[in-house]
Amino acid sequence: MGALVIKGDAQQFMDTSSTGRSATPSRRHTEARTTDSGPASPLPFIRRNSFWLALSLLLCLVSAVGAFFVQTNGATVAVKDMRWETSSGRELSALLFKPDTATAENKAPVIVVSHGWWNSREMQDANYVELAKRGYVVISIDMYGHGNSDPLPLGGESENGTGMYDAVKLAAQLPYIDPAKIGIEGHSNGARAANYSVIADNQAETPLISAVLLVDNEAFYTDLEDPTTYVNNYGARDVGLVADQYDEFFFRSYDADGAALTTPREFVGTPNAQSFLHFGEGDSTDKRTAGEYYEQSVDGEDAVRVLYTPAQTHPWGPFSKQTTEYTIDFFEKTLGAPGPLAADSQTWQIKAFFNAIGLIGFGMFLVAFTKALLGTRAFAGLRRTEPFQLNPSTRKGLYWFWGALVVSALFSGWSYIALSQSTALAPIIYNSAPTFIVQGAPFFIGLWAAINGVFSIVVMVVSYLLFGRKNGQNLREVGILPGWKAILQSIGLGLVVVVAAFGIVFLVDYFFKTDFRIWVLAVKAFTPDKVWIAVLYLPLFLVYYVANSVAINSFNRFTIRKKEWVNTAILALFNALPVLVLVIAQYWTFFVTGDLIPGFAGIFGIWLFPVIVILAAAAVISRKIYRATNNPYLGGFIIASVVTVISVTNTLTVVS
Structure with a gap:
C-alpha cells in the first residue's frame, strides 16, 4: 500500500489496497540476509x-470453564443438549437448563425461549442464565432451519411455531415442571414463532401456554382473517411486548398507500399499541402507557398486558441488560420465581x-x-x-497507497x-x-x-x-x-x-x-x-x-x-x-x-x-x-x- 525505497537501487513497486478490494502502490521489501551459512535453525x-x-x-x-460455571450458576444447573424427532416430523435441537431445585416433588415453571432469524439457541444466553439461576427450567431451541435443527421447509415458518410449540409440548411432559406454568419468549422471528405457537395452542384440546413475552416483533393485534378488526388473540394468557424505539423492522404505522406515519419511538401512542394494552379493544379513549402492568378479567381469569419501549436497536435485544430485566420481571409476575432475585442482579455479562x-x-x-x-x-x-528488513515508503508510493485505499473503500461501500x-x-x-x-x-x-x-x-x-x-x-x-x-x-x-x-x-x-x-x-x-x-x-x-x-x-x-x-x-x-x-x-x-x-x-x-x-x-x-x-x-x-x-x-x- 505504499512504495518502499531500497538504498542503492531505488527499486519500487505497486501495491494493492488493504481492503483486498483494490490495489495500492508500495515498495518491495528486501531481505537483509544476516547469515551466509544457510537457513537459520528453526x-x-x-x-x-x-x-x-x-x-x-x-x-x-x-473461556470454556468460566462460561460453564456462570451458565450453570456454579454447577447448580444441569445443562443437557437435546435433539429429538418432533410431531412435525423433523429433528429439533435445544439446550435444557434444569436447576437442582426442580424435582418431581418440587415442580418448577418452565420457559421455552427462542432466538431470531439467522441465529441459534446460544443467542438466548442472557435469558437462560438469568432465568435458570432463579429456579426456572429453561429450554432454548434452535428453530427449524437454524443451528443443529433440521432445515426449514420453504414456507414452513408458521408450522408449530417453527419448532417452538413442539418444544412446549415436550416441556409439558417433563416430570419436574409445573404444567400450569409454561411460558414462552422469543426475540425477533422467535417472537413470531411465539405468536404462531399461541395460535397452535388455541387450537389444541388442552392449551398449555400461560405466559408470552414477545421481544422485538409485532404482536398479533387484529383478527387473522380480517386485519381491520382488533381482537384479543391471546385470550387469558399473560402477554408482554418489548418494542425498541430504534427497531429496524417493526413498530411503525402506515397509511393506506404504505407510507410510514410514525416511527418506532412513537409506537406507544399508535392504535396497535393501545389495542394491545386494552386486550384487543380498538376504540378506547383511555391512553395507556409503557412500563405499566394492566390487568383484566378474560373468560373468568385474570390476565396481564405490559408494553416496554427501551431506547435500543433490534439486534441489541438479546444482549441488553434492560431487556433481560424486563424478561425477569415479567415472568416473576406471571409465573412466579422459585428463587427470586432482583432483576438487575445479572451475571450473564460475565459469561459473555x-x-x-x-x-x-x-x-x-x-x-x-x-x-x-x-x-x-x-x-x-x-x-x-x-x-529481512523493511524500508520506509517513498512519497510517490504513499500517493498510490492512500489513493488506492480511498478507491477501495468507495467501491466496497458502493x-x-x-x-x-x-x-x-x-x-x-x-x-x-x-x-x-x-x-x-x-x-x-x-x-x-x-x-x-x-x-x-x-x-x-x-x-x-x-x-x-x-x-x-x-x-x-x-x-x-x-x-x-x-x-x-x-x-x-x-x-x-x-x-x-x-x-x-x-x-x-x-x-x-x-x-x-x-x-x-x-x-x-x-x-x-x-x-x-x-x-x-x-x-x-x-x-x-x-x-x-x-x-x-x-x-x-x-x-x-x-x-x-x-x-x-x-x-x-x-x-x-x-x-x-x-x-x-x-x-x-x-x-x-x-x-x-x-x-x-x-x-x-x-x-x-x-x-x-x-x-x-x-x-x-x-x-x-x-x-x-x-x-x-x-x-x-x-x-x-x-x-x-x-x-x-x-x-x-x-x-x-
Whole structure:
C-alpha cells in the first residue's frame, strides 16, 4: 500500500489496497540476509511460538470453564443438549437448563425461549442464565432451519411455531415442571414463532401456554382473517411486548398507500399499541402507557398486558441488560420465581466476557498453530528462513497507497449498497423462492466479497503494469509466484489448522456446552450438513480473502515512521472502514430522524456488525502468517475457510 525505497537501487513497486478490494502502490521489501551459512535453525522460531500457542489454548480453556460455571450458576444447573424427532416430523435441537431445585416433588415453571432469524439457541444466553439461576427450567431451541435443527421447509415458518410449540409440548411432559406454568419468549422471528405457537395452542384440546413475552416483533393485534378488526388473540394468557424505539423492522404505522406515519419511538401512542394494552379493544379513549402492568378479567381469569419501549436497536435485544430485566420481571409476575432475585442482579455479562476471551484465543490459535506446524518436517518448506528488513515508503508510493485505499473503500461501500438494492437477489437472500442456494445470507455476503476480490485483482494487475514492474517489483520474491508445490502445501497446512481449530470448538461444546462468541459473532459447533454447505460457498470467500492477503502482504508491506505495526494497523482499519462507515451512517440517520436511510434495509446494516471485526482481524492474522512464510495464499485460505464455516453455522437453512 505504499512504495518502499531500497538504498542503492531505488527499486519500487505497486501495491494493492488493504481492503483486498483494490490495489495500492508500495515498495518491495528486501531481505537483509544476516547469515551466509544457510537457513537459520528453526529452534528459536519454535520456542518463540510455543508461548503464543500455549496462551491461545489457555484462553480457550479459561473461556470454556468460566462460561460453564456462570451458565450453570456454579454447577447448580444441569445443562443437557437435546435433539429429538418432533410431531412435525423433523429433528429439533435445544439446550435444557434444569436447576437442582426442580424435582418431581418440587415442580418448577418452565420457559421455552427462542432466538431470531439467522441465529441459534446460544443467542438466548442472557435469558437462560438469568432465568435458570432463579429456579426456572429453561429450554432454548434452535428453530427449524437454524443451528443443529433440521432445515426449514420453504414456507414452513408458521408450522408449530417453527419448532417452538413442539418444544412446549415436550416441556409439558417433563416430570419436574409445573404444567400450569409454561411460558414462552422469543426475540425477533422467535417472537413470531411465539405468536404462531399461541395460535397452535388455541387450537389444541388442552392449551398449555400461560405466559408470552414477545421481544422485538409485532404482536398479533387484529383478527387473522380480517386485519381491520382488533381482537384479543391471546385470550387469558399473560402477554408482554418489548418494542425498541430504534427497531429496524417493526413498530411503525402506515397509511393506506404504505407510507410510514410514525416511527418506532412513537409506537406507544399508535392504535396497535393501545389495542394491545386494552386486550384487543380498538376504540378506547383511555391512553395507556409503557412500563405499566394492566390487568383484566378474560373468560373468568385474570390476565396481564405490559408494553416496554427501551431506547435500543433490534439486534441489541438479546444482549441488553434492560431487556433481560424486563424478561425477569415479567415472568416473576406471571409465573412466579422459585428463587427470586432482583432483576438487575445479572451475571450473564460475565459469561459473555468469558465467551469473548475464547474468541480471542481461537484467533490466536490460528496463527500460533500455523507457525507451530512450520516447524514440522511436512511443512518446514513453507517457513521463511532468511531475516529481512523493511524500508520506509517513498512519497510517490504513499500517493498510490492512500489513493488506492480511498478507491477501495468507495467501491466496497458502493457495491454493498448496490447488491442490497437488487430486486433479482431478494428472493435468494430471503430464501423466499425455490433455489439450490439454501442459505441466502452467506450467499449475499460471499457474493459481495467475491466481487470485491475480483476488483482487487484487477487493480493489482493494473498497479503492477503501470507502476510495479518498472520500479523493480519481483513477483516471486514477494510470494505471489511461490510454485505449485508451495501452493499445495499451503492448502494442506491450512486444512490441518482449520480442522484443529474447530476441533477445539467441538471439545468445548462436548465438555462444557459453551462456545466462543461476542454478540452476533460466534464460533460454534455444528452438524455435518454444514460442511457441505460450506464447500458450496467457500469459493466466493476464497476469491476475496486470498486477494486480500496478497494485497496486504505482497503489495502493501512496508514501514511507516520506521514501524511495521503502523502499516498493519492502517491496513486493518481500511479493511473494515467501508463497513464501519455504512453502519455509522445508518444508525446516525436512525437516531437523528427516527428511521433508517431510505433504500438501505435494516438487515443489511445488521449483517455488517460481525464483518467489521472479521475484516480487521483478517488483516492482522494474514500479516502474521505471511511474516513467517512469505506466502500470502496460506493466510487467505485459512481465513476464508474459517469465515465460511462461521457464516454457514450462524444462519438460516431453507430447503424447497
